[in-house]
Amino acid sequence: MSVSASLDVSKENSLLGSTSLKRRLIGGMAGGITGFAAMLIVLIVFTIVISVVIGGYKNITWEFLTEAPKEGMMEGGIFPAIFGTVIMTMLMSLMAVPLGTVTAIYLSEFAKPTSIFARSIRFAVNTLASIPSIVFGLFGLGFFVQFVGSSIDSVTNPGTLVWGQPNILWASMTMGLLTMPVVIVSVEEAIRTVPKEWRDASLALGATRLQTIRKIVIPGSLSGILTGMILAISRGAGEVAPILFTGAAFFLPQIPHALSSQFMHLGYHIYILATQSSNVEKTIPLQYATTLVLLALTFTLNLTAVILRSRLRGKSQSA
Amino acid sequence: MSNQKPPLQLGKKSRIGETIIESLIRGLSFISIIAIVLIFFFVFKEASPIFFGKSEKVVTRDSTSAATHNESSKTAGTIDSSSATMKTVETIKAKNGIKGTEVTVKMDAAGNKKKFTTSGGTVEQEVYDPFADDSAPKKDTTPPKATPAKPKEIKKEEPKPIAKKESSSTNQKYSTTNGGSVEQEVYDPFADEKGGIAVIPGQKDSKVKSSSDTGSVGDSSDPTAIAQTKSQIDSSALQESKDSLDRAHAGDFSNLLFGDTWQPVSNVPKFGFLPLFIGTLKVTLISIMFGAPLAILAALFTSTFAPKWARETLKPIIELLAGLPSVVVGFFALIVMATIFQDLLGYQYRLNSFVGGIAMSFAVIPIIYTISEDALTAVPNSLRDASTALGATKWQTAFKVVLPSAIPGVFAAVILGFGRAFGETMIALMATGNAAMSTASPFDPIRTFAATIGAEMAEVVFGDQHYNVLFLIGAMLFVFTFTSNALVEFYVRKRLIRRIQGK
Numbered sequence: 001m002s003v004s005a006s007l008d009v010s011k012e013n014s015l016l017g018s019t020s021l022k023r024r025l026i027g028g029m030a031g032g033i034t035g036f037a038a039m040l041i042v043l044i045v046f047t048i049v050i051s052v053v054i055g056g057y058k059n060i061t062w063e064f065l066t067e068a069p070k071e072g073m074m075e076g077g078i079f080p081a082i083f084g085t086v087i088m089t090m091l092m093s094l095m096a097v098p099l100g101t102v103t104a105i106y107l108s109e110f111a112k113p114t115s116i117f118a119r120s121i122r123f124a125v126n127t128l129a130s131i132p133s134i135v136f137g138l139f140g141l142g143f144f145v146q147f148v149g150s151s152i153d154s155v156t157n158p159g160t161l162v163w164g165q166p167n168i169l170w171a172s173m174t175m176g177l178l179t180m181p182v183v184i185v186s187v188e189e190a191i192r193t194v195p196k197e198w199r200d201a202s203l204a205l206g207a208t209r210l211q212t213i214r215k216i217v218i219p220g221s222l223s224g225i226l227t228g229m230i231l232a233i234s235r236g237a238g239e240v241a242p243i244l245f246t247g248a249a250f251f252l253p254q255i256p257h258a259l260s261s262q263f264m265h266l267g268y269h270i271y272i273l274a275t276q277s278s279n280v281e282k283t284i285p286l287q288y289a290t291t292l293v294l295l296a297l298t299f300t301l302n303l304t305a306v307i308l309r310s311r312l313r314g315k316s317q318s319a
Numbered sequence: 320m321s322n323q324k325p326p327l328q329l330g331k332k333s334r335i336g337e338t339i340i341e342s343l344i345r346g347l348s349f350i351s352i353i354a355i356v357l358i359f360f361f362v363f364k365e366a367s368p369i370f371f372g373k374s375e376k377v378v379t380r381d382s383t384s385a386a387t388h389n390e391s392s393k394t395a396g397t398i399d400s401s402s403a404t405m406k407t408v409e410t411i412k413a414k415n416g417i418k419g420t421e422v423t424v425k426m427d428a429a430g431n432k433k434k435f436t437t438s439g440g441t442v443e444q445e446v447y448d449p450f451a452d453d454s455a456p457k458k459d460t461t462p463p464k465a466t467p468a469k470p471k472e473i474k475k476e477e478p479k480p481i482a483k484k485e486s487s488s489t490n491q492k493y494s495t496t497n498g499g500s501v502e503q504e505v506y507d508p509f510a511d512e513k514g515g516i517a518v519i520p521g522q523k524d525s526k527v528k529s530s531s532d533t534g535s536v537g538d539s540s541d542p543t544a545i546a547q548t549k550s551q552i553d554s555s556a557l558q559e560s561k562d563s564l565d566r567a568h569a570g571d572f573s574n575l576l577f578g579d580t581w582q583p584v585s586n587v588p589k590f591g592f593l594p595l596f597i598g599t600l601k602v603t604l605i606s607i608m609f610g611a612p613l614a615i616l617a618a619l620f621t622s623t624f625a626p627k628w629a630r631e632t633l634k635p636i637i638e639l640l641a642g643l644p645s646v647v648v649g650f651f652a653l654i655v656m657a658t659i660f661q662d663l664l665g666y667q668y669r670l671n672s673f674v675g676g677i678a679m680s681f682a683v684i685p686i687i688y689t690i691s692e693d694a695l696t697a698v699p700n701s702l703r704d705a706s707t708a709l710g711a712t713k714w715q716t717a718f719k720v721v722l723p724s725a726i727p728g729v730f731a732a733v734i735l736g737f738g739r740a741f742g743e744t745m746i747a748l749m750a751t752g753n754a755a756m757s758t759a760s761p762f763d764p765i766r767t768f769a770a771t772i773g774a775e776m777a778e779v780v781f782g783d784q785h786y787n788v789l790f791l792i793g794a795m796l797f798v799f800t801f802t803s804n805a806l807v808e809f810y811v812r813k814r815l816i817r818r819i820q821g822k
Contacts, residue, residue: 023712026714027712027713027714027715030714030717030718031620031624031713031714033616034616034617034619034620034623034624034717035620035624035625035629036616037612037613037614037616037617037620038616038617038620038621038625038629038633040613041613041614041617041633041636041637041640041684041688042633042636044640044681044684045636045639045640045643048643048647048648048651048681051651051655052647052650052651055654099347099350102344102347102348103347103348103350103351105344105348106344106345106347106348107348110341110344110345110348111348117349120352121348121349121351121352123804123805123808124351124352124354124355125351126804126808127355127800127801127804127805128351128354128355130735130738130739130800130803130804131358131742131796131797131800131801132738132739132741132742132743132744132769132796132797132800133742133744134742134744134769134772134773134793134796135358135362135742135793135796135797135800136358137772137773137776138362138365138772138776138789138790138793139357139358139361139362141776142361142362142364142365142790143357143358143361146365146781147361177354180350180351180354181351184351208334208337209337209341210337210340210341231642234642235642237644238642238643238644238645238646238647239644239645240644240645240646240744240745241645241744241745241769241773244773244776244777245776245777267644267646267647267745268646270646270647270650271646271649271745271748271749274649274650274653274654274749275653275748275749284654287650287654288654291647291650294644294646294647295643295644295647298642298643298644298647299639299642301642302638302639302642303635303639306635306638306639310635
């Protein structure tokens with residue numbers, strides 16, 4: 001296939017040889033088109049970011065960041081939403097990071113790459129990463145809220161509704177499942193950067209496999225685990241669809257006080273303000289400001305992850 | 320290397336500990352597989368009553384919903400229980416009666432709402448409902464009249480009387496004649512004026528069947544029944560909406576999937592998937608048509624043409640685009656993009672599939688870019704070198720050697736991008752207008768599958784048909800992504816490897 005392709009090229013080449021101007025023109029255009037596409041993508045990113053920043057920076061005040069919404073969410077701040085987002089992402093990483101790390105360690109250290117288990121786990125991870133987030137929301141509702149939560153309720157205190165309704169715990173666990181693939185992929189990538197010689201040396205010195213993992217592999221890939229964690233938090237902070245019906249609340253004047261209470265979320269707050277509020281026009285400054293806060297949060301996290309990862313890659317190349 | 324025995328001094332104890340931890344790691348790593356299975360199971364479980372809920376499960380489902388009604392209205396308890404028993408009765412009757420057996424068991428827990436007799440002679444039954452015109456649907460178009468095959472009729476009859484007897488104005492006569500055939504006549508005073516009731520297919524069927532009018536004995540009206548039903552309807556208005564849902568349940572299954580109206584919240588809910596499918600397809604195609612060329616060309620740029628500095632800057636920027644929360648993209652599309660596009664192109668609706676599709680391509684571009692860039696850089700340098708050595712220019716190498724040999728990977732990227740756009744919720748929810756229209760124009764508002772779930776799940780009653788239908792949509796999304804992922808995993812990857820290795 002590839003051989004025939006190159007043959008084609010050579011034939012055409014001899015034909016085009018006389019009209020070098022045409023060749024150069026087409027060549028320049030081809031390079032130009034691809035470059036233009038790349039430029040356009042960059043332009044899109046900057047347009048989004050800059051328009052949000054310009055629209056929102058005026059309204060970012062101390063009061064906005066530390067107060068609860070007032071006047072039917074027409075005024076006031078977004079503190080409960082920030083707090084809810086932070087708590088939710090923390091609970092989520094408590095679940096996603098250990099599980100993801102363990103899976104990544106299994107995939108890279110224990111499993112043979114060709115074994116059926118490793119392959120099916122890898123396929124499951126890929127599928128998990130590409131399932132639409134709204135389906136995770138449905139799953140959270142059907143499994144955590146309706147099944148697990150109701151079962152807990154019927155065992156502990158029959159007749160009442162404590163766990164069998166959307167709350168921050170179920171939302172975090174749903175989100176944890178969603179972000180687990182992110183952790184797995186980036187931790188596995190990091191573990192692969194630990195040179196094989198180190199492992200061999202450790203084993204040759206008489207360490208067991210587990211000791212090697214604990215003393216050599218994990219310290220060597222710590223920054224990768226950190227990257228995975230940050231990326232997962234960033235993804236979790238931005239996703240709204242899974243929490244739409246597993247725990248996010250329309251409006252709560254106070255911050256969540258227990259695992260079984262609902263919470264406000266920055267992304268959900270934007271969605272509510274932009275589409276469901278009684279006076280959308282009036283809250284546009286608030287919407288911009290909330291979006292800016294969310295964007296700042298995720299961009300900071302993402303940038304940290306990108307920098308960490310590029311340092312990691314540099315290290316693996318030098319090692 | 321891993322087969323090395325641990326040193327002697329470590330002792331047996333620590334080895335046991337190690338084995339435990341190792342098996343723990345093995346066990347925990349199966350979580351992702353378990354998660355997939357659980358997601359599959361539970362999403363389908365909640366959707367399953369649509370398929371299997373016709374006879375037995377309807378009763379159980381309704382009795383559970385009756386329990387919730389007890390909280391809302393005081394008198395509803397007895398009514399619901401009575402209706403539940405009547406339902407079971409009717410199911411028995413329908414099953415037995417059509418076959419021609421003599422048994423028709425009848426009872427009424429709530430009182431004298433109905434009269435029942437048994438086999439030998441006649442069974443009369445009358446339900447008069449003065450409030451039916453309120454609850455009876457008016458604006459509906461007539462459901463398909465085509466009478467299906469006989470076995471289907473039998474199936475359909477089971478849930479039908481449930482709905483009819485409670486709220487619609489019907490007048491039923493059940494008569495078991497000596498021969499044992501059950502007749503069922505339905506008189507519907509509103510049918511000709513308002514174009515029918517939700518259960519008309521069922522009614523028509525029964526009329527067709529009751530052509531032999533031999534053994535029917537007239538109605539005997541029951542004055543107490545009127546009062547009874549009156550109080551029922553008064554006390555539980557909610558019950559009516561529930562009934563109408565049940566009534567829609569009687570509509571046949573193909574109607575559910577291929578109907579051309581999505582109208583879940585009305586007296587007669589309609590769950591036609593067609594407008595949602597068209598909407599989803601439209602917005603997905605627009606996003607792919609805009610996003611895929613851009614992303615593939617940009618990937619070609621980074622892998623072939625770009626100087627090192629451009630590559631190093633482009634990659635983090637694409638990663639930032641990937642990290643952009645979809646709600647932010649949706650917000651941008653809703654507030655900024657929609658206005659600009661409308662000013663530029665001058666179409667009628669501000670939010671439409673075009674705006675939504677372009678916005679969605681921002682979510683698709685990073686996926687297509689990353690995967691096709693991987694595929695393009697995986698093309699061995701020997702191919703490039705050979706092409707250059709034969710005198711090809713850079714663009715000839717790029718478009719005629721590198722791109723063709725990486726085409727399975729690029730294809731995989733587009734498939735995965737398609738899957739992402741298909742299930743994208745927040746952008747669709749915010750920027751597409753959310754009107755279930757099935758038109759061809761890209762400038763009309765649409766409603767996607769995912770956005771439907773996101774918008775409506777918060778408002779449904781747990782366990783009713785609308786709820787199940789939304790879960791069915793979720794299950795479809797799941798199957799779709801699972802299939803496209805499996806396709807990429809088992810077919811495209813293999814081809815890509817074969818192609819690059821030149822086998």
